[in-house]
Amino acid sequence: MFFVDTLEFEGLGNRSYLAGGPRAAIVVDPQRDVDQVIAAAARRGVRIAYVVETHVHNDYVTGGLELARLTGARYLVPAAAHVSYARTPVADGDTVEVEARLALRAIATPGHTPHHTSYVLEEDGRAVAVFTGGSLLIGSVGRPDLVEPRLTEQLARAQHASAHRLADDLDDAVPVLPTHGFGSFCSSSQAEGEATTIGKERASNDVFTLEADAFVARTLAGLEDVPAYYAHMGPANATGPAPVDLTPPEPADAAQIAERLAAGEWVVDLRSRVAFAEGHVAGAFNFEGEGKLATYLAWLIPWGKPVTLLAETSAQIAAAQRELVRVGIDRPVAAATGEPSGWVPAGEQPAAFPRADFAGLAAARERGERMVVLDVRRDSERAKGQIEGSVHIPIHELHGRLGEVPAGTVWVHCAGGMRAAIAASLLDASGRRVVAVDDGFEAAVDAGLTVTRPVAGGGHVRAGLPTADGGEQGGRTV
Incomplete structure (x- = not known):
């Protein structure tokens, strides 16, 4: 049998x-x-x-x-x-x-x-x-x-x-x-x-x-x-790929993390987007270990750039290593576990930025706040519906196009929150004021935002939100 x-x-x-x-x-x-x-x-x-x-x-x-x-x-x-x-x-x-x-x-x-x-x-x-x-x-x-x-x-x-x-x-x-x-x-x-x-x-x-x-x-x-x-x-x-080495990376303290950031290396925080927004090492990027870590980190990072991983536990570091070797990111140069307070130099405070939902975005617009709405979804997703007046830069292009984001506080969204969190961390690391919209895109219309759809020949039509394709792979909204 x-x-x-x-x-x-x-x-x-x-x-x-x-x-x-x-x-x-x-x-x-x-x-x-x-x-x-x-x-x-x-x-x-x-x-x-x-x-x-x-x-x-x-x-x-x-x-x-x-x-x-x-x-x-x-x-x-x-x-x-x-x-x-x-x-x-x-x-x-x-x-x-x-x-x-x-x-x-x-x-x-x-x-x-x-x-x-x-x-x-x-x-x-x-x-x-x-x-x-x-x-x-x-x-x-x-x-x-x-x-x-x-x-x-x-x-x-x-x-x-x-x-x-x-x-x-x-x-x-x-x-x-x-x-x-x-x-x-x-x-x-x-x-x-x-x-x-x-x-x-x-x-x-x-x-x-x-x-x-x-x-x-x-x-x-x-x-x-x-x-x-x-x-x-x-x-x-x-x-012919070489065998993998999944032994723990060298530990990094706050001073070493700061040195690696100053050298232009990537420091990647694997914690949840909620925890990252509440406190993180200034200059670090947020790629959730529970999300599509390997796909998006490997897609965005300049190939061969040294990576230091930050997480709450050594088990999370080990899981990330396993994910990353599958896409050719073989060895993190260092890693640290714990909380952001232990990853920043003595006397410094972790950085933070706010999170919101689409109702919060609509309310801020109603108050007349100066803002940029940045959509980091793929072209195919945006074609099915976009927030009127938003700027579009797909997440995988954002790191190389940060200079194209207009002035003002950037409210960044995707289809469900994961990619918006990555984008918010990239913007935050570049010195921009940012709000991460952690919400499903289907909530935009319910919040009172105008969602439009491009039409052939130019222009847009206003419409209710079209049937979502899930934003990310496999029908999931992320």
Whole structure:
């Protein structure tokens, strides 16, 4: 009897899989901190026989090479992927035996990348699951624009053909087990759901319900900005990632924190946005450890910039380290735990700024306060509704465009508060007076603020708030 265990990585919106039988197993698309999958295999009492990559990943650093080294497993990588390490190349139609009665069959599914490969798990010759990586996702497909801009349309068409090939090859009841699509920016669009099958996708996914030309047009029109750190992930995975070091960073005291800030290094406070607003080290940035830490810190930070982490506990530092190594931020240069009073030099007080909701913003406007309303959501979110008179700079562009924010107290908002908190910390560190709006955007209309929507040909129309897409990945408002 076969099994499939799912390892979820919510911060990046990805999944890895451990699957096999009573004695041997495969691991599909492992994250870089491989101790978790080794522990999962130990709990099952199985030997990891194969480590399998669906593609050279663009959104995280793989743990495949290290996992294969540690376990002695064969490392299966698509034959057309350009990598510089020894591996077992896999081509369309290749089959490996996991153990008696259980096999893994490769199906070429180009689209997310030119070499993308899906894998069908077969028991007694019958398909029981398909690992689709960045090909067929839940309600979507993997985005086709991460390899080379000139290939984007061609790869979008390949995605359509690959999805249809999977559907033609497999029964409707076969579970679809993708790597991306649970909040990952590798998904071409976001859809809700935790589980699916070939039949469910055939009935509802655009890749099946639309003809190729219409599917390509819709896919290309819906692509979001690519996180900046993606440019470093593919090359790291093709070269062969080094093992990770998750030992505690060097401790930093108040004087060392001040020195690192003065040197232009990044000091990142992992506490909640509420705690940060109430008191923090002046010049520090707030990336909540419980939010999409790896995605947004790696997206915003100048690549290679030294990072010092601040948190209430050493466990929070350790969790952040684990998140960050997955996107190539290997070692914080230092860390400190405790409270802001212990992170600032003697005799100094922590910095602070106010928080508010949209009702507070509306009241301040009514009082005639001089303010700037800054919207840090993505273009696609703003297109569905914006506060009249607001300035728009997406969060991932703000650090390089702080000089474009008009004079006045900045009331910064996003869809739910998390990105606004990051933006508020960036503005506060630059010396601006700031108010962080910690509220769901759907409350803006109820607060009496005018929400408008751009229309074709220029101008805006006033309207009630449109149906929200959740702001962040996975249907969550953050």
